[in-house]
Amino acid sequence: MGSAKTVGATAGRPRLSGSAGGSPRQEIIREATALFIAKGYAETTMSEIARSAGLRQSSVYYWFARKEHILQALLEENRGSLQVARALEPASEPAAARLYAVLHADAVQLCASPLDFYEFERVARSQPQNFGAFFEDYSELHRLASSIIQQGIDSGELRAVDPEAAATAALSLNEGLQRHYRQPLPGLRTYTADDVSTLSADTTLASLLRVPGKLPGVRTQAAALAAVNSPAES
Amino acid sequence: MGSAKTVGATAGRPRLSGSAGGSPRQEIIREATALFIAKGYAETTMSEIARSAGLRQSSVYYWFARKEHILQALLEENRGSLQVARALEPASEPAAARLYAVLHADAVQLCASPLDFYEFERVARSQPQNFGAFFEDYSELHRLASSIIQQGIDSGELRAVDPEAAATAALSLNEGLQRHYRQPLPGLRTYTADDVSTLSADTTLASLLRVPGKLPGVRTQAAALAAVNSPAES
DNA sequence: CCGCTGTTTCGATAAGCTATAGAAAGTCTC
DNA sequence: GAGACTTTCTATAGCTTATCGAAACAGCGG
Numbered sequence: 163m164g165s166a167k168t169v170g171a172t173a174g175r176p177r178l179s180g181s182a183g184g185s186p187r188q189e190i191i192r193e194a195t196a197l198f199i200a201k202g203y204a205e206t207t208m209s210e211i212a213r214s215a216g217l218r219q220s221s222v223y224y225w226f227a228r229k230e231h232i233l234q235a236l237l238e239e240n241r242g243s244l245q246v247a248r249a250l251e252p253a254s255e256p257a258a259a260r261l262y263a264v265l266h267a268d269a270v271q272l273c274a275s276p277l278d279f280y281e282f283e284r285v286a287r288s289q290p291q292n293f294g295a296f297f298e299d300y301s302e303l304h305r306l307a308s309s310i311i312q313q314g315i316d317s318g319e320l321r322a323v324d325p326e327a328a329a330t331a332a333l334s335l336n337e338g339l340q341r342h343y344r345q346p347l348p349g350l351r352t353y354t355a356d357d358v359s360t361l362s363a364d365t366t367l368a369s370l371l372r373v374p375g376k377l378p379g380v381r382t383q384a385a386a387l388a389a390v391n392s393p394a395e396s
Numbered sequence: 397m398g399s400a401k402t403v404g405a406t407a408g409r410p411r412l413s414g415s416a417g418g419s420p421r422q423e424i425i426r427e428a429t430a431l432f433i434a435k436g437y438a439e440t441t442m443s444e445i446a447r448s449a450g451l452r453q454s455s456v457y458y459w460f461a462r463k464e465h466i467l468q469a470l471l472e473e474n475r476g477s478l479q480v481a482r483a484l485e486p487a488s489e490p491a492a493a494r495l496y497a498v499l500h501a502d503a504v505q506l507c508a509s510p511l512d513f514y515e516f517e518r519v520a521r522s523q524p525q526n527f528g529a530f531f532e533d534y535s536e537l538h539r540l541a542s543s544i545i546q547q548g549i550d551s552g553e554l555r556a557v558d559p560e561a562a563a564t565a566a567l568s569l570n571e572g573l574q575r576h577y578r579q580p581l582p583g584l585r586t587y588t589a590d591d592v593s594t595l596s597a598d599t600t601l602a603s604l605l606r607v608p609g610k611l612p613g614v615r616t617q618a619a620a621l622a623a624v625n626s627p628a629e630s
Numbered sequence: 631c632c633g634c635t636g637t638t639t640c641g642a643t644a645a646g647c648t649a650t651a652g653a654a655a656g657t658c659t660c
Numbered sequence: 661g662a663g664a665c666t667t668t669c670t671a672t673a674g675c676t677t678a679t680c681g682a683a684a685c686a687g688c689g690g
Contacts, residue, residue: 408667
């Protein structure tokens, strides 16, 4: 099933609609991604994906045995915010700035992702055996964020809160706010990806900093950290 | 279609499974609610609802022409957190305590609701003409929260942030955290409804208070306010 | 040149879903 | 007891995801 050497174009029965460009697998992922962005995962049918990729509905199943597998493949191409957290958790800069940088990067990634976080989570939950990586990544991010918060408490930068609960709240805020970027509710202001990322990190840090007045400085430090530890140059 | 006087039990063709107890409409809503809580909206089929209510699948459509109408009816029975906001927005108590009370009440309601907020929103968005009330309620809650925040800024209790953005962040945090109460992610701690409500309101107020040390006092004041303005005694 | 094997696509179809249409089986009113 | 009204039923259309086996090609050995 789908051994798919990187053959140019020739093999197997030809398509009714002229043959494709690149590898069918990538083609399907690309078209599916565009449709997911436009309509969401649940509202996109395999027939639409097939039509966009120039295939018949059932032919898509040769490359992806289940609809969720397309999502899974898409996920594997979209890692990134964990790298920032992994790089910054053991670093020696002030914990507040590192936490800000991690949260901001996570929010940016949530906004840039082709799929709403909650839609992702819904599918992942229905297929836990295939989406183990999703939960592992989330749990690792949570652990790293908790650790940075603990460091900040120890150093006196942050208030003495429960680090685990604070990390949960911080990530929840990221997730909740990405929704407002992605699908603005009628009657409410619309936000850019950077708006919500800054709003989220600002809010969390303001709630944790022992001296709230230090927020602007933290923000500046975090921007410098992000420039160095961005996943682009890994 | 479904004029449904509150007749005792007699009218129309009898059911194959012995006749029902109360009004079929209420019966369907009750069984559907239980199923939605157990499995979520999308994963609950009309056949299951019908079976639980002692009807055939198509008979449910006599009472609810579309599946979403069941959800809509369910929504109309579950108002409440808006009442707290309406009562407290014009009140004269300190704004910080009123904001805390509103946010806490909203979070409690999100946790107690039979349906995940995001699942609700998804359906509401697909049927805007039927769920106008949902968006109106949300927008009113947002407006009231913004107003209380503005009052707090004016009185000097709260930092000088953008009230609209702060309200969006506060409600987003409520929504994001209800998810962690409702569907704990594997490997993470589980929270009670009161845990997440307190965590959410604490976090937001900590991020907004000019003097973070006042948080315990605000929390106490808010509890007193909630006791007086709870929707139960309206 | 011809059949064999492997690869990819196709058409047909099963099973489950929401929703509709019309017949059927009662009660109620006169 | 006839006709109207209410409620439930059976049957079915049209959509979805997913499976199955046949069809159409390339490349290879004889």
